[in-house]
Amino acid sequence: MNIKNDFPILENGITYLDSGATTQKPIQVINAVEKYYKTINANPHRGAYSLSIEATEAYENTRTKIAKFINAKSREEIIFSKNATESLNLIAYSYGMENLKKDDEIVISIMEHHSNLVPWQKVAKATSSRLNYMYINDEFEIPDEEIEKKITDKTKIVGITHVSNVLGTINNIEKIIKYAHKKGSIVIVDGSQSIPHMKIDVQKLNADFFVFSGHKMFAPLGIGVLYGKKELLNQMTPFLMGGDMIEYVYEQETTFAPLPNKFEAGTQNVGGVIGLGSAIDYIENIGYDKIKEIEEEIVNYAVQELRKLDYLELYLTPNNKNHSGVISFNIKGVHPHDVASILDSEGVCVRSGNHCAQPLMRYLGIDSTCRASFYIYNTKEDVDKLVNSLNKAYDMFKKYIKQ
Amino acid sequence: MEDLTDVYNELIMEHSMNSYNKKKLDNPDFEEIGHNPNCGDEITLEIKLNGNIIEDMAFSGHGCAISQASTSVMIDTLKGKTVEEAKEIIKTFIGMIKREIADEEELEKLEDAIAFKNVSNMPARVKCALLAWHTMEDIISKNETSGKGNINCCN
Numbered sequence: 370m371n372i373k374n375d376f377p378i379l380e381n382g383i384t385y386l387d388s389g390a391t392t393q394k395p396i397q398v399i400n401a402v403e404k405y406y407k408t409i410n411a412n413p414h415r416g417a418y419s420l421s422i423e424a425t426e427a428y429e430n431t432r433t434k435i436a437k438f439i440n441a442k443s444r445e446e447i448i449f450s451k452n453a454t455e456s457l458n459l460i461a462y463s464y465g466m467e468n469l470k471k472d473d474e475i476v477i478s479i480m481e482h483h484s485n486l487v488p489w490q491k492v493a494k495a496t497s498s499r500l501n502y503m504y505i506n507d508e509f510e511i512p513d514e515e516i517e518k519k520i521t522d523k524t525k526i527v528g529i530t531h532v533s534n535v536l537g538t539i540n541n542i543e544k545i546i547k548y549a550h551k552k553g554s555i556v557i558v559d560g561s562q563s564i565p566h567m568k569i570d571v572q573k574l575n576a577d578f579f580v581f582s583g584h585k586m587f588a589p590l591g592i593g594v595l596y597g598k599k600e601l602l603n604q605m606t607p608f609l610m611g612g613d614m615i616e617y618v619y620e621q622e623t624t625f626a627p628l629p630n631k632f633e634a635g636t637q638n639v640g641g642v643i644g645l646g647s648a649i650d651y652i653e654n655i656g657y658d659k660i661k662e663i664e665e666e667i668v669n670y671a672v673q674e675l676r677k678l679d680y681l682e683l684y685l686t687p688n689n690k691n692h693s694g695v696i697s698f699n700i701k702g703v704h705p706h707d708v709a710s711i712l713d714s715e716g717v718c719v720r721s722g723n724h725c726a727q728p729l730m731r732y733l734g735i736d737s738t739c740r741a742s743f744y745i746y747n748t749k750e751d752v753d754k755l756v757n758s759l760n761k762a763y764d765m766f767k768k769y770i771k772q
Numbered sequence: 773m774e775d776l777t778d779v780y781n782e783l784i785m786e787h788s789m790n791s792y793n794k795k796k797l798d799n800p801d802f803e804e805i806g807h808n809p810n811c812g813d814e815i816t817l818e819i820k821l822n823g824n825i826i827e828d829m830a831f832s833g834h835g836c837a838i839s840q841a842s843t844s845v846m847i848d849t850l851k852g853k854t855v856e857e858a859k860e861i862i863k864t865f866i867g868m869i870k871r872e873i874a875d876e877e878e879l880e881k882l883e884d885a886i887a888f889k890n891v892s893n894m895p896a897r898v899k900c901a902l903l904a905w906h907t908m909e910d911i912i913s914k915n916e917t918s919g920k921g922n923i924n925c926c927n
Contacts, residue, residue, distance in 0.1 A: 706838075707836050707837045736812045736835075769785045769789035771790065
């Protein structure tokens with residue numbers, strides 16, 4: 370099985386190591402979106418004509434597919450959004466703003482992406498609640514004691530990323546969810562960096578909310594998902610107001626549609642939804658077991674080879690089982706943007722910067738990192754190219770590096 | 773992409789890693805922070821004037837080789853110039869990086885700063901090269917608009 374062949378953009382031989390930012394798209398997904406626009410495009414839920422009904426069916430069938438994919442109890446628990454960021458904002462506004470009061474606590478981790486951090490600052494300020502952080506240890510993991518210290522009887526919301534987009538750390542969300550529930554708090558899991566790589570079962574996890582972006586799992590840009598437990602979604606007020614989320618609209622009053630439409634105002638990104646459905650088919654055809662096998666081989670090889678470069682600083686846990694496909698690193702004394710530019714000149718695409726995680730960078734005492742993130746189309750050859758181009762970058766800089 | 777040694781040349785490397793302009797001035801007349809929020813580059817420019825002449829400049833902060841070197845070379849270029857001359861040089865440098873000015877004769881006034889010409893071929897790094905120059909531009913225009921049309925007005 371040569372997975373790379375499914376990805377037209379990789380035909381030109383680039384070494385794409387930025388799947389944590391967005392994945393490339395397989396031809397199957399591209400074809401599915403094209404077919405949608407060529408054959409059944411219409412505005413769903415609105416037309417009485419057969420084309421609109423076909424579009425509605427394709428849209429709603431994908432909702433059912435996603436519910437099965439993450440084992441939600443019912444399809445109404447799947448809300449389409451623009452991306453994980455919008456899903457998190459929906460929860461912050463429709464749950465956070467309505468349910469928090471003075472002196473309540475919101476607990477998140479220091480490794481959160483800005484999307485699961487800035488909205489909670491806003492909620493904390495608006496409701497006079499407090500925003501507290503779970504910090505990491507020297508192994509870039511959140512210790513159990515930290516979880517039990519920070520989640521208290523006052524905690525009403527815990528927001529936690531399943532996998533860090535900077536460190537690749539897989540957080541012990543099972544423990545966090547159990548402990549938070551014991552303390553009477555709900556838990557929001559940001560699954561953006563986990564669902565591309567591992568099977569998610571929201572019922573088994575018992576997460577109250579689980580959000581992710583399609584574009585990090587082979588789907589087009591601009592489509593995301595919010596999973597929420599039905600009882601919570603039912604008691605929440607809508608986030609965006611407009612068409613298709615209403616029942617009756619009078620001059621001064623409106624009653625809202627039931628789930629899931631209540632949270633889907635305006636014409637939706639049906640093409641994106643179709644693409645996401647096709648991406649899920651693609652993942653299921655390969656299977657998470659196989660995905661894990663491919664990734665482990667490449668990531669283990671990458672870690673092994675990068676550890677050999679003594680000019681490199683790595684920011685990752687030594688515990689392999691707690692690490693996913695993201696590796697952050699720096700050439701000591703050289704700025705990551707310069708490293709990324711030199712890697713780019715060798716056809717190697719890595720991200721450099723603060724990865725939308727400024728508080729984490731500050732906590733680590735650094736400005737930014739280079740980040741290589743892997744997915745199933747990557748090969749050991751890609752890792753070798755990364756290592757060779759890092760050597761080249763180091764050679765260019767070494768006589769200028771201040772010791 | 774073309775050979776990167778055109779960008780990461782000797783002058784730029786020396787200025788970025790070991791700049792003699794990276795220090796603090798005693799009692800600067802102006803101090804301004806320049807920041808690229810997307811990449812985290814942050815510099816503080818300090819300026820000392822003597823009448824209308826830029827007598828001394830220094831910088832501190834952190835960032836990539838291009839932003840650091842560009843700041844240091846800008847200081848070398850602008851030191852000793854009048855504010856009016858500085859404005860003209862800044863305009864030319866920005867024009868060069870944005871590929872709006874290519875005339876060799878016009879670029880001569882940039883002195884060593886011409887070494888950054890090839891950054892114009894790296895769109896991802898343009899803002900690194902321009903950070904210090906935009907910051908300097910801000911200092912000058914802020915002090916022009918806030919007073920009597922003279923940078924000296926706000927001492």
